[in-house]
Amino acid sequence: MTLHATPAPYRGPAIEAEHLVKRFGEMTAVDDVSFAVPQGSVLGLLGPNGAGKTTTVRMMTTLSRPTSGTARVAGHDVISDPDAVRRSMGLTGQAATVDEFLTGRENLRLMGSLYGLSRREMTRISDELLERFSIADAGDKVVKDYSGGMRRRLDLAVSLIAAPRVLFLDEPTTGLDPRSRVELWSTLRELVADGTTLLLTTQYLEEADQLADRIIVVDHGRIIAEGTPLELKDRSGAAALVITVSHAHELVAAQALLASHVREVHVDPGARQLTAPVEGLADVMRVARVFEQSEIVLDDLGLKRPSLDDVFLHLTGRRAESEESADDQAAEPAAVMEEVR
Amino acid sequence: MTSTIGTTAPAPAARPIVTPPGLASQVRTHVWRNVKHIRRMPEMLADVTFQPVMFVVLFAYVFGGSINAGVNYREWLLPGIMAQTMTFSCFVVAVGLTNDLNKGVIDRFRSLPISRASVLMGRSISSLIHSSIGIVVMAGTGLVIGWRIHEGFTRAVLGFALLLLFGFAMIWFGILAGSALKTVEAVQGVMFTAVFPLTFLADTFAPAANMSPAWLRTVAEWNPISSLVRAIRELWGNAAPLAPDSALPLHHPVESTIIWSVALTLVLAPLSIRAFNRRTSD
Numbered sequence: 001m002t003l004h005a006t007p008a009p010y011r012g013p014a015i016e017a018e019h020l021v022k023r024f025g026e027m028t029a030v031d032d033v034s035f036a037v038p039q040g041s042v043l044g045l046l047g048p049n050g051a052g053k054t055t056t057v058r059m060m061t062t063l064s065r066p067t068s069g070t071a072r073v074a075g076h077d078v079i080s081d082p083d084a085v086r087r088s089m090g091l092t093g094q095a096a097t098v099d100e101f102l103t104g105r106e107n108l109r110l111m112g113s114l115y116g117l118s119r120r121e122m123t124r125i126s127d128e129l130l131e132r133f134s135i136a137d138a139g140d141k142v143v144k145d146y147s148g149g150m151r152r153r154l155d156l157a158v159s160l161i162a163a164p165r166v167l168f169l170d171e172p173t174t175g176l177d178p179r180s181r182v183e184l185w186s187t188l189r190e191l192v193a194d195g196t197t198l199l200l201t202t203q204y205l206e207e208a209d210q211l212a213d214r215i216i217v218v219d220h221g222r223i224i225a226e227g228t229p230l231e232l233k234d235r236s237g238a239a240a241l242v243i244t245v246s247h248a249h250e251l252v253a254a255q256a257l258l259a260s261h262v263r264e265v266h267v268d269p270g271a272r273q274l275t276a277p278v279e280g281l282a283d284v285m286r287v288a289r290v291f292e293q294s295e296i297v298l299d300d301l302g303l304k305r306p307s308l309d310d311v312f313l314h315l316t317g318r319r320a321e322s323e324e325s326a327d328d329q330a331a332e333p334a335a336v337m338e339e340v341r
Numbered sequence: 342m343t344s345t346i347g348t349t350a351p352a353p354a355a356r357p358i359v360t361p362p363g364l365a366s367q368v369r370t371h372v373w374r375n376v377k378h379i380r381r382m383p384e385m386l387a388d389v390t391f392q393p394v395m396f397v398v399l400f401a402y403v404f405g406g407s408i409n410a411g412v413n414y415r416e417w418l419l420p421g422i423m424a425q426t427m428t429f430s431c432f433v434v435a436v437g438l439t440n441d442l443n444k445g446v447i448d449r450f451r452s453l454p455i456s457r458a459s460v461l462m463g464r465s466i467s468s469l470i471h472s473s474i475g476i477v478v479m480a481g482t483g484l485v486i487g488w489r490i491h492e493g494f495t496r497a498v499l500g501f502a503l504l505l506l507f508g509f510a511m512i513w514f515g516i517l518a519g520s521a522l523k524t525v526e527a528v529q530g531v532m533f534t535a536v537f538p539l540t541f542l543a544d545t546f547a548p549a550a551n552m553s554p555a556w557l558r559t560v561a562e563w564n565p566i567s568s569l570v571r572a573i574r575e576l577w578g579n580a581a582p583l584a585p586d587s588a589l590p591l592h593h594p595v596e597s598t599i600i601w602s603v604a605l606t607l608v609l610a611p612l613s614i615r616a617f618n619r620r621t622s623d
Contacts, residue, residue, distance in 0.1 A: 024623070058623075061452050062451070063448055063451055063452060064622070064623050083361075083454050084454075086452060086454035087359045087361070087454045089452075091449070091452040093445050093448060093449065095444070095445050097444060097445040097446050097448065099374065101377065101378050101381045102374065102377055102381075106377065110370060110373075111449075111453070113362065113366070113370045114361075114362070114450070114455050115359050115361065115453065116359060116360040116361045116362040116366075117357055117359075121357050125357065142381065162357060162359045163357055
């Protein structure tokens with residue numbers, strides 16, 4: 001009825017990469033990477049250190065110029081219209097880049113006024129964000145006195161001050177303790193529920209599995225696999241039946257019993273565990289009934305689906321987090337997804 | 342339970358309209374941030390407060406008795422210390438810039454829809470504010486130990502204006518050093534081994550005319566800092582009679598200071614902008 005000349009909202013992909021290439025001298029950091037992220041969805045860019053994840057994000061956020069190829073954010077080209085890209089996206093880099101000599105509130109004000117928000121809007125949004133990220137009490141404290149988790153949350157809050165439709169997060173939970181990590185994940189889910197499109201890089205398989213609708217696995221600057229978490233897991237082969245016996249002395253009997261029902265059995269005496277490849281849940285039920293009728297006491301019996309770590313191993317022939325195991329990432333336990341049902 | 346059926350997801354919060362502010366407003370925001378830093382860390386001002394005050398005391402009372410400047414040494418000394426403080430503006434800029442570059446703050450600013458120049462302009466202005474605080478402290482200290490401006494208001498103001506002009510030129514050197522050097526330690530190293538001696542190899546603390554060998558005197562007299570010091574001494578009535586065989590710039594110190602400042606800016610500004618752009622692009 002009302003025919004205002006408002007431009008039609010952009011409905012195309014929120015993020016598009018088109019044959020992105022980045023070379024540093026002889027080294028090719030990103031090698032012909034293309035993908036598209038539909039609005040309101042989450043793409044996980046998964047890969048080990050040095051796979052080219054950060055370089056890809058830097059090109060898509062106008063910080064680094066592609067050697068060739070291009071990218072679009074909310075329909076704007078990063079090369080021909082970088083300012084429009086900057087207006088429509090937020091970026092949280094790998095290191096928390098909040099100003100440690102300002103308070104949390106002042107950090108929000110700094111970015112808010114650079115985005116041109118009015119003071120009233122800024123106060124309203126700052127209050128909301130501080131509340132949402134549970135730093136309201138520390139809002140007037142200098143960031144220097146914040147914990148690592150608080151800094152990370154503030155960092156994310158600062159990226160959200162102008163409520164960007166597209167958010168780039170470069171390893172958002174690196175260096176966080178497990179509890180802060182889970183908290184951040186739930187915040188990110190809320191953002192997505194509000195319609196924000198998310199691209200996050202991570203070397204934690206669990207993180208990609210938890211958050212991403214689609215995952216792109218990168219290695220040496222190239223895309224080596226792409227799909228939903230489930231598709232990727234299915235691709236890496238069969239599920240396994242895992243049985244843990246209660247008493248070590250019953251392990252041999254259990255092994256014999258199991259071996260008569262499945263093709264092969266792998267024994268881990270230290271963990272009192274038996275593993276066997278199975279087709280699916282029906283096999284597990286069948287084996288469960290067999291053990292129910294035996295005298296053997298079990299701690300656990302379940303189906304273990306392949307984890308994304310297995311996927312990575314399957315795709316590249318090595319573990320995702322092995323490449324730079326000498327640096328600080330080594331302290332992080334391999335984020336293997338346990339999915340025992 | 343059934344009441345949840347049919348309810349839709351909460352409407353997304355209204356997204357504020359991003360209208361990037363004008364350049365002046367961007368610069369003001371950067372200055373606001375840098376001035377906050379000074380207020381949070383008053384020790385940042387040590388280089389323009391305690392240090393020059395210490396120099397005033399050291400030179401006025403320890404060395405002063407043995408230095409023959411041809412006039413009251415304390416009056417002669419004050420413009421020298423002020424010129425040194427202004428020269429150190431480059432140090433303030435360089436450290437601030439290197440810090441921001443290393444901590445990823447510059448990258449964050451670059452991901453915003455703002456002018457790149459606003460970051461550097463904000464840095465420059467706050468560094469001039471920083472140095473000006475030092476000049477005020479120096480003036481106060483000077484008044485206590487007997488320094489006076491003997492000429493009129495206009496010439497007094499002109500002297501301070503020349504200090505600011507020279508400080509502006511020095512800022513470009515700071516941007517160059519801050520962009521080219523990778524760490525704050527490297528910046529401090531360069532500043533202490535290069536800039537610090539340069540402020541002494543001038544007509545600042547001891548008369549250049551007394552320096553020997555002759556080539557050293559020539560270098561000192563052609564040092565832009567000597568022109569600046571001579572200019573403000575003459576403007577404020579703190580100058581000693583000029584030795585007739587002094588180098589050309591000292592015979593026209595005000596003009597020389599302006600020429601030096603403009604020339605340094607013309608040479609250093611493109612170099613420093615290029616270094617900054619190179620550092621922030623890959």
